[in-house]
Amino acid sequence: MSSEPGQGLPFLPGYAFRDPMKTSFHRSQTLGYKNGFAISRLPTVGIGGERLYVNQLSQAELDELSNTRPTLTYGPAKQAAPPAFIPAHVAFDKKILKFDAYFQEDVPFSPEEHYRIHQVRIYYYLEDDSMTVIEPVVRNSALLQGKLIRRHRVPKNDHGEHYHWKDLNRGINITMYGRTYRIVDCDPFTQVFLESQGIELNPPEEMPFDPYTEMHRMPIRKYITPSDFDQLKQFLTYDKQVLRFYAMWDDTNSMFGEIRPCIIHYFLADDTVEVREVYKQNDGRQPFPVLIRRQRLPKAFVENKKTFPSCVMEISDEEVLQWYTAKDFAVGKSTTLLGRTFFIYDCDEFTRKFYCDKFGITDFQPVEIKKKPCEKVPQVIPPYNGFGILEDTHQNCFSPIPKPPRKDLIKTPENDHKVLRYQVGLESPNPEDRELRFILSYFLSNDMISIFEPQVRNSGIIGGKYLKKTRVAKPGSTTENAMYYEPSDLTIGSTIEVFGRRFVITDADEYVLNYMESNAESFPAATLQSMRDHFRSRRMVEETDKSDIQDLETRKQELDELIVQVQEELKLHEYLNNKNIQEAFLQCDKDGSGILDKAKFTSLCESLSVPTSAVLNKLIELCSCGEDMINYRDFLRAFPS
Structure with missing residues (x-):
């Protein structure tokens, strides 16, 4: 009898045996995911982890039983449902066949090459049976490379047929648009796919190379006796050890040149030199990283060494007779690096210790650098040009863009x-x-x-x-x-x-x-006093003028009144001829001054029978302009013509 309970008993109703010690009743998982899709799978174990017997039905048998319908007594049997249709663009999406091929192109006009080999790749897209041919791009090849045939269905012959994946195999020639391609190999996916479809693949072939390109790829042999100097040992010994020198670059001989402080770094690991400028705040210069980049600097060149082109080729060991080393740098001496002369005036503590241990040099007295005083250029102000004021002319000398003078x-x-x-x-x-x-x-x-x-x-x-x-x-x-x-x-x-x-x-x-x-x-007191005296005298003249004007106005008013009274009295003397009186007075005034002598005036009035009265005598007194002179013109106003 088997040790397992219920083993050997027929599986009939009433013969089922339940193990009372069993505590696990979980079922095995029959669902899974593959590539993002849910799939069903057979259970690996039974309920509770029990083993499955071999007499159980397989998944194929279960699927067949699930699709089997009972046979009817009358009528035809029902057919099973056809499988689901999957379109080609879904089934073959992103499935591409890749073949390695080449084609040969003749070169008729070159004495160095007769033909050229172009290596290409042929891609066949299973989803729509299209093809494309691409030649990998090689830099500086001077050839039109890239996509040679765009993706489309390539015609096979003149009967309207197109190339199919069944027509592709290794070791065959295919002709597309007049150009013959030789397929030499394919990738593993293409090999598996074609073999699964029952196509027997030919053995792969070697890809030929362009003979002209291979000829130029051959390295030129140079037989140089190797040096016994171990550069690796130097690098491991002196790595990250740098000598630092403080120097001055005197560039005053060039236009707008000046003395610039620099730092020279000598790298002991590979004997390279670097020069950096020291910049100060507001010095007016752009802070470039380095003046001379890190490199080996030649000290002496080989005489009569002809190189072409020397302006673009790097200097090699064959052209240099001697390179700069640590022995060529010393405090208090000048050194020329790439045409620039640097005067070393000091170094750091590590550099002093290195020179003392390596070369036994102990004299590191720093040199005091005295800056040359700048020559003061006198500012010459040009003469006044007549435009604006003098300050405007000065502004043209002080700045390129003149500014108005400050107020x-x-x-x-x-x-x-x-x-x-x-x-x-x-x-x-x-x-x-x-x-x-x-x-x-x-x-x-x-x-x-x-x-x-x-x-x-x-x-x-x-x-x-x-x-x-x-x-x-x-x-x-x-x-x-x-x-x-x-x-x-x-x-x-x-x-x-x-x-x-x-x-x-x-x-x-x-x-x-x-x-x-x-x-x-x-x-000044004199200026103020002169101005006061001027205005005082002017006020006195103005006051005098005002009084004279007032006297003249009073005299004129009185004269007008007397003339009216005299004219009233003269109306009684009708024998007087006013016209003759005026002509007589004008004839006596030879110079036309309007003034006559008093005696002459009196005799003239008597000859003309001018009557005398108190009013007329008063008029004569008012017309007098002095002791013995009379203004006869005011007197004649009483005798209108």
Whole structure:
């Protein structure tokens, strides 16, 4: 009897045996995923992990039983459902057959080659039976490479047939658009696919190479006796050990050159040299990484060594007689690197220790570098060019883009709209010019002067602006020491020279005196006193003129009243002829001055029978202009013709 319970008993109802010790009743997994799709699979073990017996049905038998329908007594049997249709673009998606091939191209016009071999790849796309031919691109080949035949169905013959994957095999020739391709091999996927479809593949062939390309690929043999110097040992010994020297590059002989500080690095691992510039803040230079990149520097070249082209080829050991080594660098000496002379004035502590241990050098006294004082170039101010003011000419010398002169931010707002006005005359040898009068305006906000000529009727001279607002320099003023006219220089009777013309100040506005008195500390005492005397005398003249005008008006009014009274009295004397009286007086006045002697005037009145009365005598007294002179014209007004 078997040790397992229930083994050997027939599987009949009532004969089933249940193991009371069994605790696991899980079922084996029959579902799985492959490439993202759910698939069914046979169970590996039974319920609870029991082994499956071989007499169980397989998956194929189970599928057949599931599709079997019971046979009907009457009527035909039902057919099983056909399998699901899968289109070609789904079944063969991204499945490509790849073949390695080549074609031969003749080269008729080259003496070095007769034919050329082109290696290509032929791709066959199973989803739509299309093909493409691609030649791998080789750099600097001077050949038109890349896609030779675009992807499409390639015609096979003139009967409208196209190439199929059944027509492709290894070791055969296929002709596409007049060019014959030799297929030599394929990839593993293509081999498996064709063999699965019952196609017997030919053995692979070797890919031929272009003879011209292979000839040029052959390395040129150079038999050079190897050196006994072990570069690997030098690298392992001196790796990351660098000698540092502090040097100065004197470039003052070139245009815009100067003395530049540099650092020279000598790498002991491979005997290379690097030069770096030391930059300072605001030195006006772009911080380039290196002045001379890290490389081996030649010290002496082989004489009469002809190389072509030397301007583009790198220097080799055959052209250099001696390279720079650590022995060629020392503190206090100059060394020339690629045409630049560097003076080494100091080094770091590691470099001192290396030279002391290696070469026994102990003298490392740093050299004091004294910078050459820059030559001070005197700034020459050009003469005034006549445009604008003198400060405008200076701005053209101070910067490439001239800027307007700075204004006095305190003086300008305080003296805005404050103008001192003077009356000036032109000093000239011509009498006509001396009679001209001008108005000179001095603007206190910016110390500018303008001159205006008032228009005089019937003078024959057109007035208007004589000088626009500008600063006027004094005689003897230079560009280095410019002196301009100030309010203290403008006094009554002083002479001002304006661009070659001389003007004399004859009068001033009362505002000038008020301004000078309010700012007496800014003006000399003599200037202020002369201005006060001028205005005092002018006021006295004005007052005298006013009194004379008032007397004249009173006399005229009295004269008019007496003439009216005399005319009333003379109406009683009808024998008087007024016309004869006027002609007699005019004939006696030979020079036409309008004044006659009193005695002559009296005798003339008696000869003309002019009556005498108190009113008439009073008129004669009023017409007298002196002790013995009488203005007869005012007297004749009483005798109208």
